[in-house]
Amino acid sequence: MELTGADIFVRCLADEGVEYIFGYPGGAVLPIYDALYRQDKVQHILVRHEQAATHAADGYARATGRPGVVLVTSGPGATNAVTGIATAYMDSIPMVAFTGQVPTAMIGNDAFQEVDNIGITRPCVKHNFLVKDVRDLAETIKKAFYIATTGRPGPVVVDIPKDITTHKSEYKYPRRISMRSYSPVTRGHPRQIKKAIELMLTAKRPMVYSGGGVILSAASQALTEFTRLLGYPITNTLMGLGAYPATDRQFLGMLGMHGTYEANMAMHNCDVLIAIGARFDDRVVGNVEKFCPTARIIHLDIDPASISKTVKVDVPIVGPVDQVLKEMLKLLKESAETPDPTAMQAWWKQIEEWRAMDCLKYTQDDEVIKPQYVVETLYKVTGGGAYVTSDVGQHQMFAAQFYKFDQPNRWINSGGLGTMGFCFPAAMGVQFAHPGETVACITGEGSIQMCIQELSTCRQYSLPIKIINLNNGYLGMVRQWQEFFYQGRYAMSYMESLPDFVKLAESYGHVGMQISRPADVEGALKEAMAMKDRLVFLDFLTDKTENVYPMVPAGAGQNEMILV
Amino acid sequence: MRHIISILMENEAGALSRVAGLFSARGYNIESLTVATTEDESLSRMTLVTSGTEDVIEQITKQLNKLIDVVKLMDMYECAHIEREMMLIKVRAANGGRDEVKRLADIFRGRVIDVTDSMYTIEVTGTGDKLDAFVQVIEPSDIIEVVRSGVTGIARGEKSLRV
Numbered sequence: 001m002e003l004t005g006a007d008i009f010v011r012c013l014a015d016e017g018v019e020y021i022f023g024y025p026g027g028a029v030l031p032i033y034d035a036l037y038r039q040d041k042v043q044h045i046l047v048r049h050e051q052a053a054t055h056a057a058d059g060y061a062r063a064t065g066r067p068g069v070v071l072v073t074s075g076p077g078a079t080n081a082v083t084g085i086a087t088a089y090m091d092s093i094p095m096v097a098f099t100g101q102v103p104t105a106m107i108g109n110d111a112f113q114e115v116d117n118i119g120i121t122r123p124c125v126k127h128n129f130l131v132k133d134v135r136d137l138a139e140t141i142k143k144a145f146y147i148a149t150t151g152r153p154g155p156v157v158v159d160i161p162k163d164i165t166t167h168k169s170e171y172k173y174p175r176r177i178s179m180r181s182y183s184p185v186t187r188g189h190p191r192q193i194k195k196a197i198e199l200m201l202t203a204k205r206p207m208v209y210s211g212g213g214v215i216l217s218a219a220s221q222a223l224t225e226f227t228r229l230l231g232y233p234i235t236n237t238l239m240g241l242g243a244y245p246a247t248d249r250q251f252l253g254m255l256g257m258h259g260t261y262e263a264n265m266a267m268h269n270c271d272v273l274i275a276i277g278a279r280f281d282d283r284v285v286g287n288v289e290k291f292c293p294t295a296r297i298i299h300l301d302i303d304p305a306s307i308s309k310t311v312k313v314d315v316p317i318v319g320p321v322d323q324v325l326k327e328m329l330k331l332l333k334e335s336a337e338t339p340d341p342t343a344m345q346a347w348w349k350q351i352e353e354w355r356a357m358d359c360l361k362y363t364q365d366d367e368v369i370k371p372q373y374v375v376e377t378l379y380k381v382t383g384g385g386a387y388v389t390s391d392v393g394q395h396q397m398f399a400a401q402f403y404k405f406d407q408p409n410r411w412i413n414s415g416g417l418g419t420m421g422f423c424f425p426a427a428m429g430v431q432f433a434h435p436g437e438t439v440a441c442i443t444g445e446g447s448i449q450m451c452i453q454e455l456s457t458c459r460q461y462s463l464p465i466k467i468i469n470l471n472n473g474y475l476g477m478v479r480q481w482q483e484f485f486y487q488g489r490y491a492m493s494y495m496e497s498l499p500d501f502v503k504l505a506e507s508y509g510h511v512g513m514q515i516s517r518p519a520d521v522e523g524a525l526k527e528a529m530a531m532k533d534r535l536v537f538l539d540f541l542t543d544k545t546e547n548v549y550p551m552v553p554a555g556a557g558q559n560e561m562i563l564v
Numbered sequence: 565m566r567h568i569i570s571i572l573m574e575n576e577a578g579a580l581s582r583v584a585g586l587f588s589a590r591g592y593n594i595e596s597l598t599v600a601t602t603e604d605e606s607l608s609r610m611t612l613v614t615s616g617t618e619d620v621i622e623q624i625t626k627q628l629n630k631l632i633d634v635v636k637l638m639d640m641y642e643c644a645h646i647e648r649e650m651m652l653i654k655v656r657a658a659n660g661g662r663d664e665v666k667r668l669a670d671i672f673r674g675r676v677i678d679v680t681d682s683m684y685t686i687e688v689t690g691t692g693d694k695l696d697a698f699v700q701v702i703e704p705s706d707i708i709e710v711v712r713s714g715v716t717g718i719a720r721g722e723k724s725l726r727v
């Protein structure tokens with residue numbers, strides 16, 4: 001039997017096992033929405049802005065490891081989605097975004113709500129497709145999911161002209177697909193793995209540096225076993241937090257611009273660096289010339305282009321993190337060699353001295369709420385078990401420093417693109433993925449206003465997200481840089497005319513609370529967490545001048561930190 | 565250092581713009597670029613001339629390989645290869661000058677492919693250097709039009725770039 005393109009589309013998603021599709025209707029996708037209306041396998045979630053649809057799908061993907069799915073209309077629908085697509089691209093998040101397009105005959109005519117969406121999204125997708133024939137639709141959708149979820153994951157855009165959704169074709173969804181131009185690596189090279197093992201066992205001052213690739217590869221368990229077997233210190237990037245238990249003694253905290261003293265010093269002084277699923281981002285490396293001056297470097301990554309891109313490495317291994325780590329574990333267990341115990345003892349002694357600096361210390365006074373205190377208390381109240389999403393800025397760094405993630409897929413933030421407005425819609429996606437779990441959205445009064453319209457979506461779907469608004473009345477990170485590097489000229493970093501967040505939340509039918517005294521922080525958080533079925537907006541009025549420490553200024557070496 | 569990179573890619577609309585977009589987005593330079601379908605109509609072959617340090621060239625080939633439409637590529641500078649470029653040049657050739665232009669064309673093994681009373685159109689094929697040299701020997705004021713195809717190349721001997 002022949003089906004319309006719109007029905008084929010919906011059948012494909014159902015056959016692909018898609019639970020939720022986050023989207024917003026419009027002219028070019030009306031036939032698809034009609035097809036969605038006539039079925040009940042795929043649930044469509046209506047957001048209030050297309051950017052939120054992409055962030056929600058992204059949050060869903062990060063919390064589950066499954067691809068997030070987006071549907072938006074042509075023109076402005078597609079352009080609004082671009083920020084979220086670029087966010088997913090920078091963090092290698094599997095996503096398939098379907099965008100409506102004007103009918104094929106009108107493409108190129110500057111038709112109503114037409115943009116060249118393939119052209120606009122090209123630099124921020126793993127791949128994109130324009131469907132020109134309904135007979136290609138099912139196979140294109142299969143390819144999109146295949147490309148998005150394999151190798152180094154990433155977003156794929158499928159642009160579907162309106163007439164394609166009304167044309168008819170036989171429906172056949174391919175079970176498997178192979179492409180001659182795309183065959184991701186499935187195994188690391190055995191000789192490189194062996195070389196890496198030999199090198200890491202000679203180390204006197206080893207260091208493991210792992211990133212988001214470990215989480216994307218579902219390799220946390222392998223990483224944990226590997227690191228414990230060797231007894232080496234480990235640091236995680238912002239994207240990699242939770243891949244190794246943060247409460248473990250071998251964990252030195254996050255590294256980089258706002259990383260811990262011990263993590264950055266251990267990086268700077270190590271003699272063998274084992275980089276796993278991390279990409280030597282500029283916020284980690286700082287000054288390339290001064291980066292890990294005494295280290296020989298092993299780099300394991302699925303993407304060959306990530307290897308030796310900014311920092312030259314000695315032993316590259318291209319392969320899936322999980323497979324390679326398991327192979328390494330096997331070899332290590334068989335190996336007669338073990339790490340040098342005397343060297344390790346001396347190295348750990350040095351690391352403990354750095355750790356004793358207690359670089360994250362702050363003093364909570366009686367009058368003003370410190371933002372760090374709110375995050376620490378949230379950690380305590382939730383028992384460390386919450387899913388935490390964050391926006392971008394100081395609150396993001398405080399969350400990364402003070403919420404200790406012992407499990408992967410729980411810390412969800414826009415690390416690469418640094419997208420303000422990400423936190424709240426991403427939390428919606430997480431809450432859909434894990435309805436019974438606590439989802440805390442750590443944000444600031446600047447970021448939250450970038451997607452605050454989603455309070456309405458949360459009301460519609462009864463999403464009991466807990467918004468932790470660290471409200472200092474400033475774009476805190478901008479203010480911090482202006483204080484440090486622009487002689488205190490606070491250009492446009494002060495947030496005036498803020499809404500009454502409590503009333504705002506209430507107007508959408510949610511619960512709002514404002515907390516201004518340190519003594520009330522814990523009680524408010526407990527009260528909010530007890531409201532299992534309500535969204536609670538907690539507006540914490542925090543210290544206006546608090547800064548994030550330590551800080552490696554841009555262009556400095558990792559050992560050149562500004563401490564409190 | 566100058567490199568010639570040959571790329572076999574899916575003959576899809578937009579494949580060329582993916583390559584061009586990659587170069588502009590990452591700040592790599594393109595000296596020349598030629599593209600046409602191969603004997604297999606589903607494949608296009610692109611020849612791209614670029615320059616950069618070894619690190620940059622390594623990134624360029626890796627990033628090109630990441631493009632989903634790219635099936636295979638080869639850096640011609642890693643093997644013995646032949647490079648050719650074609651030029652069509654329209655030159656003023658009147659009265660006494662006609663013989664001289666013809667002689668120069670012969671020296672460069674060029675062929676006169678179109679003639680009028682006052683000009684020749686000459687086809688010259690060779691490496692970029694040879695074409696440059698030919699342009700230089702023609703009196704600048706006599707040059708009416710120059711069209712160059714951009715470089716194409718192929719590996720010598722048994723080595724080949726094919727699916």
